[in-house]
Amino acid sequence: xxxxxxxxxxxxxxxARSDFPLELHTYAEDFVQLMLELVRQRMANxxxxxxxxxxxxxxxxxxxGVIGATGRDPRDxxxxxxxVLEPTFVAMDNPTFLAFFQGAPSQAAxxxxxVVSSVALRGVTWLGASGAVAAENQVLSLLxxxxxxxxxxxxxxxxxxxxxxxxALVVARDTARLRLGLDDSQQxxxxxxxxxxxxxxxxxxxxxARPIIVSTPSHRLTAAGLQDxxxxxxxxxxxxxxxxxxxxxxxxxxxxGIANITSRSGIWxxxxxxxxxxxxxFDPDSRALFAGIERADSLVVDPxxxxxxxxxxxxxxxxxxxxxxxxxxxxxxxxxxxxxxxxLEWNPSDFAxxxxxxxxxxxxxxxxxxxxxDAFQAAVQTSLRTAEELAxxxxxxxYLELVRPPELSxxxxxxxxxxxxxxxxxxxxxxxxxxxxxxxxxxxAETVARLAILNPRTxxxxxxxxxxxxx
Numbered sequence: 001x002x003x004x005x006x007x008x009x010x011x012x013x014x015x016a017r018s019d020f021p022l023e024l025h026t027y028a029e030d031f032v033q034l035m036l037e038l039v040r041q042r043m044a045n046x047x048x049x050x051x052x053x054x055x056x057x058x059x060x061x062x063x064x065g066v067i068g069a070t071g072r073d074p075r076d077x078x079x080x081x082x083x084v085l086e087p088t089f090v091a092m093d094n095p096t097f098l099a100f101f102q103g104a105p106s107q108a109a110x111x112x113x114x115v116v117s118s119v120a121l122r123g124v125t126w127l128g129a130s131g132a133v134a135a136e137n138q139v140l141s142l143l144x145x146x147x148x149x150x151x152x153x154x155x156x157x158x159x160x161x162x163x164x165x166x167x168a169l170v171v172a173r174d175t176a177r178l179r180l181g182l183d184d185s186q187q188x189x190x191x192x193x194x195x196x197x198x199x200x201x202x203x204x205x206x207x208x209a210r211p212i213i214v215s216t217p218s219h220r221l222t223a224a225g226l227q228d229x230x231x232x233x234x235x236x237x238x239x240x241x242x243x244x245x246x247x248x249x250x251x252x253x254x255x256x257g258i259a260n261i262t263s264r265s266g267i268w269x270x271x272x273x274x275x276x277x278x279x280x281x282f283d284p285d286s287r288a289l290f291a292g293i294e295r296a297d298s299l300v301v302d303p304x305x306x307x308x309x310x311x312x313x314x315x316x317x318x319x320x321x322x323x324x325x326x327x328x329x330x331x332x333x334x335x336x337x338x339x340x341x342x343x344l345e346w347n348p349s350d351f352a353x354x355x356x357x358x359x360x361x362x363x364x365x366x367x368x369x370x371x372x373x374d375a376f377q378a379a380v381q382t383s384l385r386t387a388e389e390l391a392x393x394x395x396x397x398x399y400l401e402l403v404r405p406p407e408l409s410x411x412x413x414x415x416x417x418x419x420x421x422x423x424x425x426x427x428x429x430x431x432x433x434x435x436x437x438x439x440x441x442x443x444x445a446e447t448v449a450r451l452a453i454l455n456p457r458t459x460x461x462x463x464x465x466x467x468x469x470x471x
Contacts, residue, residue: 022071031074038078039114043107047094047457050434054088090437095457096466099439101247101275101302104455105310105363112366113310116359123359125338125347133346136361139368143301144317146281148294154321156348157313157361161274161302162199164316167328167352168298169203169239171318172268174327176238179266188238191229193221193253195246197272210235219249223257230261239268244290245276248441248450250410252276255292263295271296274314278306278454279408282377283384289407297323306380306454309364316352325350382456383409389460390451397467403448412441413449415470420447426470436466 022028042048062084066077092102105113123129123136136157144153158164169190176188190204191212204211214221214229221242230237240262242253255271262269271293273280280290281301293299299317303309318324329339329350338347349355368376387409394402394413403412415422423440427449430436441450449470451463 022074034074034078039111043110048086048089048091050094050096050431050437051087051089051091052431052434053090059084059088090431093455094437095455095459096436096462097455098451098453098458098466099437101305101452102454103304103311104308104457105304106308106367106371108370109309109363109367113363116362121359123357123362124349124355126345127338127347129359130345132359132362133348135365136348136359137346139361139365140315140317142368142373143277143281143315144299147296147299147317149296149299149317149319152321153317153319154346154351155298155315155317155324156351156357157315157359158352158354158357159312159360160304160314161197161272161300162203163352163354164274164300164314165197165200165241165270165272166203166206167316167324167354168270168300168318169200169209169241170207170353171298171324171327172239172270173207173209175268175323176236180236182236187235189233189235190239190241191226191233191237192241193225193243193246195219195221195248195251196241196243197247197274200241200272209238212237219246220251221253221258223254223261226258226261230265237265237267239270241270241272243276244271244273244280244293245408247275248410248443249404249412250276250406250408250452252289252407255290255295257292259292259295262297268297269295270298270300272300274300274302275305276408277301277315278376278380279384282307282373282380284377285381286384286408303361303364306383307364307376308367308379309360313360313364315361318351321351324352328352330355379456383453383458386456386458386460386463387411387453390453390463393460393464393467399471400467403443409453411451411453412443413451413467413470414446415449418447423447423449430466430469435469436462438466 022031066080091097093104121129121132123132126133137154140154173188187210189210189212191214192200193214193216195216201211212229212233214225216225226240240258242255242258244252259269279286280293297319300314302314304311304313348357387406390411391402391406394400399416401414401416403414427438427440430438438449438451440447
């Protein structure tokens with residue numbers, strides 16, 4: 001992989017600025033070709049170098065005066081983008097980006113995302129975007145079927161797991177109030193483990209519910225732990241949030257045990273599989289880990305993580321979409337037409353708190369159609385195998401210890417003798433040398449290294465070099 005900076009080349013006979021007339025809504029062939037060539041070169045060169053954050057003062061100085069009353073030559077603006085802005089992006093599609101949960105969008109999805117943007121499509125209603133909605137629903141049906149949800153399941157695509165979790169929990173709250181005969185002033189509780197994504201706890205607070213935080217000595221939510229927490233709950237429980245792929249260690253909660261409790265009590269069962277959904281739905285060998293996911297009342301899967309879509313794309317699926325429609329449908333005099341015409345089938349605006357949205361599921365639809373589901377399965381399995389190989393490599397390295405065997409593709413590594421500041425200095429040095437990006441984390445009050453592998457282009461040779469840097 002070359003680390004050389006790429007740029008759009010300008011032939012000697014390129015037109016002068018006067019030959020580049022740009023108006024807001026007037027087609028300019030040279031301008032379009034310039035931009036398409038930029039995209040072509042970007043994709044031909046593969047993942048960018050890792051990059052590193054820039055300083056506020058330096059960036060402010062470089063950008064001073066770029067926007068003015070009159071326009072600039074687009075080639076000049078592109079130069080600023082390539083030479084000033086882009087080097088400060090930490091490239092999440094680089095295979096040595098191992099911090100957080102990175103993305104590795106496929107070429108088909110990336111290119112079709114550009115096509116979708118060029119159409120200026122507003123994917124809010126069936127009335128305005130029926131074809132886009134139908135294609136997105138085809139993908140949602142595929143994901144629901146692979147999760148074991150009924151054919152009637154459905155939902156919509158949103159920007160990410162945070163907004164998807166929030167939208168689902170609003171439905172859970174209002175459904176519980178209706179079931180329990182409570183009014184809007186009466187609080188309900190939502191149970192969540194201390195290992196869940198922080199956006200879940202944030203969503204609970206936003207919607208005015210009381211968080212029932214369940215401690216997890218085993219780092220996963222269990223039926224026994226949940227049962228104890230519910231017994232002590234001072235408000236009626238509306239929902240339980242289980243995590244299928246915890247952010248810190250990639251563990252899967254006891255979905256079957258939790259589903260047994262929620263089904264007996266009539267409590268909404270929400271599964272946050274934003275990360276783990278890729279393995280749950282596209283790796284048959286991992287499916288047993290996710291037993292019980294088919295009993296979810298709502299399910300979140302982020303295709304921009306392990307299903308190789310561009311940012312931003314999250315799938316929210318309801319077992320009974322009518323429950324969501326009853327809560328999220330927006331009414332207004334100018335808006336009623338989208339609900340009343342006989343031929344209208346499905347409005348994405350009815351299944352989350354949003355209204356305006358881009359049809360962000362279309363790039364995934366295109367990629368699935370172009371490559372086929374077997375290709376996605378193979379890519380997910382490649383990442384899982386690489387994580388297993390990394391764990392074995394850690395086990396065989398004298399100065400390292402495996403904190404716990406990986407359940408999915410997150411590997412926690414202990415460097416013997418290191419303290420927090422050692423991990424931090426090592427992480428900063430890796431990025432400075434452009435060898436990788438690995439973020440430290442905390443495990444049982446101890447700082448360790450956390451390597452998350454979702455990119456099938458990440459090789460064991462790359463990981464060997466990163467581990468060697470810890471020597």
